[in-house]
Amino acid sequence: MSSSTIPTGDRALQELWGTPPDFPTDFVPDTPLATPTFGDDAVPSSAAALSAAEGEALHPTDPREVLRRHWGYPDFRGIQRDIIDSILARQDTVGLMPTGGGKSVTFQVPALMMEGTCLVITPLIALMKDQVIHLRARGILATAIHSGLSREEMVRELDNVVLGGYKFLYLSPERLHSDTFRFKLQYMTVSFIAVDEAHCISQWGYDFRPAYLNLRTLRELLPDVPVLALTATATAQVLEDIQEQLAFREQRVFRMSFERTNLHYFVQESDDKLTALIALLHRYPGSAIVYTRSRSGTRDTALALTQAGISALYYHAGLPAADKDARQQAWQSDEVRVMVSTNAFGMGIDKPDVRLVVHLDLPDSIEAYFQEAGRAGRDGQTARAVLLFNGRDHRLLSQRIAQTFPEKEKIRQIYDDVGSYYQLAVGDGEGAVREFDLDRFCRNFHHFPLTVVNSFTILQRAGVLEYAGEEETRSRLMFICRREELYDYRRASDVEDVVLTALLRAYSGLFSEYVFIEEAQLAYVTALSEGEVYEALMHLSRLRLLDYVPRKSVAHLNFLMRRIDSARLPLPPEVYELRLERYAHRINAMLDYCTTTDRCRSRLLLEYFDDHAACDCGHCDVCADHPLSPSPADLEARLLDCLSDGKPHTAADFHLAGPDLPEARRLVRQWLDEGRIVLDDGRFMLRSSTN
Secondary structure, three states: OOOOOOOOHHHHHHHHHOOOOOOOHHHOOOOOOOOOOEOOEOOOOHHHHHHHOOOOOOOOOOHHHHHHHHHOOOOOOOOHHHHHHHHHOOOOEEEEOOOOOOHHHHHHHHHHHOOOEEEEEOOOHHHHHHHHHHHHHOOOOEEEEOOOOOHHHHHHHHHHHHOOOOOEEEEOHHHHHOHHHHHHHOOOOEEEEEEOOHHHHOOOOOOOOHHHHHHHHHHHHOOOOOEEEEEOOOOHHHHHHHHHHOOOOOOOEEEOOOOOOOEEEEEEEOOOHHHHHHHHHHHOOOEEEEEOOOHHHHHHHHHHHHHOOOOEEEEOOOOOHHHHHHHHHHHHOOOOOEEEEOOOOOOOOOOOOEEEEEEOOOOOOHHHHHHHHOOOOOOOOOEEEEEEEOHHHHHHHHHHHHHHOOOHHHHHHHHHHHHHHHOOOOOOOOOOEEEEOHHHHHHHHOOOHHHHHHHHHHHHHOOOEEEEEEEEOOOEEEEOOOHHHHHHOOOOOHHHHHHHHHHHHHOOOOOOOOEEOOHHHHHHHHOOOHHHHHHHHHHHHHOOOEEEEOOOEEEEEEEOOOOOOHHHOOOOOOOOHHHHHHHHHHHHHHHHHHHOOOOOHHHHHHHHOOOOOOOOOOOOOOOOOOOOOOOHHHHHHHHHHHHOOOOOEOHHHHOOOHHHHHHHHHHHHHHHHHOOEEEEOOEEEEOOOOO
């Protein structure tokens, strides 16, 4: 759409509204913004960078001028400029850049130089909010459409995009399927489409997400708009698939070396991982991430670290959204040192000074491990990625192949049981969306939850049904009495009266449709607790004055096709056998990485991503002959610090890991011989001067 038809830019908005539109309140940070970062990485202060570029005059059409004006840095690094030039030439482009490579700059700079709005497709709300906040802090208008907004707010923001009010529109791939978005898209001026985490569109990738296939439709609707696909983890096969899925007019890939010279990789065998973890955290100061596979494991590990005197929080997908935000903020602001998490944490987290990433459990692919480990040391300073491993891990990871790909007959049985669960007849159900209680289903039909979820994943790839895991819904409310009945109501308690008054002042449309509400906001304006607000709303709902639907975590099944006889389920080789083969390859590559003892860790990782020119790093446990072992002086200082309180201690109190033990035993024997310490009933203690 031409600019003569739809006004663009701030001037058009001022003509219509007088000032640019208000930004949704949930994007406003509660605390002052941190120093802006350069793409995905922290860099020196903008003043220092600008001083380096003084005296050089740049043309207004030079991307470096945009970078200098908005970010304060004199030039690009790596392949950033190549990608930017390619997009400015309106060419479909893939950028393969490791975590911390500065991906965001490659689409933010050209978007500011081109007419219209850049559509940024990304899977995480946290990433959307973070980037929008940073853009607005630089005076760049950006917005995001996500499930946390009401329909009214979404429509308002899309209208503002149509009118040229934003240079960036962030949205999830699921939103591309919305009728409202597709209608508004017809009237938008789109500069180009930036697809973050582009490996998610490839069925051969480690993190395939069916919602990303909606991008095909977007490409059909905007055939002349260039696409920039960005990823940090992709093999040659996945890169080819990305370009095919996005209908590239010609192949165009820019690669940055995946080598991270400041990041030192280690594999440490340990039968007591918790002790080893505590020892690592004592040895290496600074912010840390600890990954574990189970939700209960995150909680238990965080508790153990706290008891050991190390501040820690846990994070997983099952936490309420408010808890996730609060914990992430506490960790990013260094109120807490360690975040213990499942793989739900990390993507889009812009914290450059993570010094240590530890995996207590093995990821099921090199891609996942490389991305998670790569969250350490994004400021360019020395950091460590440690994988704790033992024989049990080898067995568990090998078993994961059969768990992830249940037998076809088992998948068919589960499909039949789902039909019985909802009492769907053959030929019925197409397009139906049902709430799904996984625990109840498994109890009723005697299935293991993991088997069911993995079967759903295969059925989803086959286009049969779509499983959306538990998501926290927003509370909603609608008055079901007439306005005059509400005013005549005299039986409300003082608390209920205050809540009713706050509702009517804070929200519109309550008598005509369901409106999303926030109990926390009502509690704030009424000076009540959230519990009191909840109880008041529940009581008013029981009195039939309003219908209140509290927020809850719920999973859904979406039936993509009518129910068929399970014997006819479409499970062709590209859905089952070929993917099984590819998954087994990734598992075996991960096991090879853990068990190899004669090849550089960094080199193994780089060669997996087709970088065969890599050299030995000189820092990993293979190259440096177990550099995780502390120096005798460091270990002596740690042991003496533990004993300095004058109390008796067992060997467990020293928090020793495997590499510590030989030197620790030597020191303890020496100190016993010298009389510096005494041993009494299995406990060590410094000898006092009076003894």
